Amino acid sequence: MSRSCLAVILAAGDSTRMKSSMSKVLHPIASRPLIAHVMDAVARAGVGSAALVVGRDAEQVAKAAAVGGVAVETFLQTQRLGTGHAVLAAREAIARGYDDVLVAYGDVPLIAPETLTAARERLAEGADVVVIGFRTQTPTGYGRLLMQGRELIAIREEKDATDEERKVEWCNSGLMAIHGGKALALLEKIGNQNLKGEYYLTDIVEIARAEGGKVVVVEAPEREVAGCNNRAELAALEMSWQQRRRHDLMVSGVSMIAPDTVFLAHDTQIAPDVLIEPNVVFGPGVSIESGAVVHAFSHIEGARISAGATVGPFARLRPGADLGAGSKVGNFCEIKNGKIGEGAKVNHLTYIGDATIGARTNIGAGTITCNYDGVNKHETRIGEDAFIGSNSSLVAPVSIGDSAYIASGSVITDDVPAEALAFGRARQEIKPERAKLIRERALALKAARKAQR
Ligand code: UD1
Numbered sequence: 001m002s003r004s005c006l007a008v009i010l011a012a013g014d015s016t017r018m019k020s021s022m023s024k025v026l027h028p029i030a031s032r033p034l035i036a037h038v039m040d041a042v043a044r045a046g047v048g049s050a051a052l053v054v055g056r057d058a059e060q061v062a063k064a065a066a067v068g069g070v071a072v073e074t075f076l077q078t079q080r081l082g083t084g085h086a087v088l089a090a091r092e093a094i095a096r097g098y099d100d101v102l103v104a105y106g107d108v109p110l111i112a113p114e115t116l117t118a119a120r121e122r123l124a125e126g127a128d129v130v131v132i133g134f135r136t137q138t139p140t141g142y143g144r145l146l147m148q149g150r151e152l153i154a155i156r157e158e159k160d161a162t163d164e165e166r167k168v169e170w171c172n173s174g175l176m177a178i179h180g181g182k183a184l185a186l187l188e189k190i191g192n193q194n195l196k197g198e199y200y201l202t203d204i205v206e207i208a209r210a211e212g213g214k215v216v217v218v219e220a221p222e223r224e225v226a227g228c229n230n231r232a233e234l235a236a237l238e239m240s241w242q243q244r245r246r247h248d249l250m251v252s253g254v255s256m257i258a259p260d261t262v263f264l265a266h267d268t269q270i271a272p273d274v275l276i277e278p279n280v281v282f283g284p285g286v287s288i289e290s291g292a293v294v295h296a297f298s299h300i301e302g303a304r305i306s307a308g309a310t311v312g313p314f315a316r317l318r319p320g321a322d323l324g325a326g327s328k329v330g331n332f333c334e335i336k337n338g339k340i341g342e343g344a345k346v347n348h349l350t351y352i353g354d355a356t357i358g359a360r361t362n363i364g365a366g367t368i369t370c371n372y373d374g375v376n377k378h379e380t381r382i383g384e385d386a387f388i389g390s391n392s393s394l395v396a397p398v399s400i401g402d403s404a405y406i407a408s409g410s411v412i413t414d415d416v417p418a419e420a421l422a423f424g425r426a427r428q429e430i431k432p433e434r435a436k437l438i439r440e441r442a443l444a445l446k447a448a449r450k451a452q453r
């Protein structure tokens with residue numbers, strides 16, 4: 001769309017019911033603050049600038065809102081006098097003159113860009129105000145949309161509604177689009193003569209109509225306009241988001257055995273023909289290529305999993321884990337900032353941190369890269385086709401050449417050249433018959449103590 005648009009994002013609510021030390025809009029769903037979800041939607045609806053109306057944590061909110069290339073400025077609403085008053089906190093931005101002004105809520109994160117775009121299209125077609133409405137069987141608390149044919153004549157707030165009006169199940173989401181050239185004049189006419197004594201943004205409907213303006217409604221599904229007042233509603237938003245994204249992934253060719261137990265982040269990328277087993281949690285920054293399998297109970301963030309690799313069960317991949325094609329990271333293994341070469345295996349009870357492992361190398365059970373000296377992190381490099389015996393400690397910085405062999409139980413502190421065999425453990429000794437002698441002594445001691453009692 002070639003029209004310019006300012007989004008005014010209302011986020012000055014006092015968040016009391018969240019019982020939180022931080023602003024409500026900073027709380028995450030899908031590992032991303034609510035405000036970032038809203039910004040992502042407005043960006044996708046072609047919005048270039050946003051005015052955030054905040055009551056607290058302005059800096060953090062602005063930072064979290066830096067999504068999708070939208071230019072963001074914040075406005076402080078020090079007194080919370082209603083939604084109409086809140087929009088006017090951004091007066092300076094609105095006065096700059098945009099074709100469209102879009103009002104969204106910082107705590108309504110599931111709004112789809114298509115809905116916002118549809119509202120802007122109605123403006124382009126000549127409407128002065130476009131209200132985003134929804135139908136619900138539980139309208140209590142919402143403003144009701146009073147219609148005359150296809151035109152909206154008023155929004156009645158719950159408190160001010162008659163019993164008859166309260167039966168209406170056609171409600172105001174709170175989101176709307178306003179003719180940019182007329183917005184300021186309309187907003188400034190809003191008063192606070194109502195039961196709550198607040199400046200209701202919703203009064204703009206009757207004000208615009210009194211001036212001969214056209215007001216219409218764009219309908220959104222109820223799930224898209226759900227808000228968040230407390231942690232239970234936050235969890236409900238999370239569930240709704242997760243259900244939608246799991247569904248989209250499955251439809252795109254990803255298999256999930258128990259989708260309700262798989263938790264995705266906002267940016268999780270999974271290619272078709274990947275299998276995700278039950279109880280897998282994704283943090284941000286994960287991409288998985290086709291043919292990979294993530295076994296049950298794995299926790300994965302900041303990781304790249306290449307084609308045909310397998311992960312888990314019970315694996316933890318932390319930021320910087322980079323699994324090559326066909327590689328394996330098995331049970332009770334943790335990988336952090338580690339590159340696992342093509343076809344390499346890290347199958348059991350291992351920690352790989354700040355390391356590079358070459359193609360086809362086998363890392364035995366219980367191997368630990370000792371990457372941290374208490375102050376600094378150090379790197380471990382292991383070549384291709386190497387074999388690290390079980391229960392070895394690789395004390396970084398250290399490097400192990402191609403096709404080298406590390407004996408089990410070694411503590412490796414010096415570099416190992418290609419093709420070499422390294423032992424870093426005490427040599428085994430055999431004392432014939434010594435076990436018998438030790439046992440006889442122990443039994444004799446026990447008998448002597450018993451005799452003394
Ligand atoms: C508002 C609408 C109502 C709609 C409902 C949808 C008005 C008068 N009513 O009601 O028709 O059905 O939303 O949820 O607009 N905010 C500020 N500053 C303020 C007041 C509010 O930033 O001074 C922000 C809040 O943080 C919130 C949003 O605006 O994000 C809505 O405020 P809220 O008090 O929840 O509005 P409702 O009374 O529920």
Ligand code: CA
Binds near residue numbers: 227
């Ligand atoms: Ca509300």
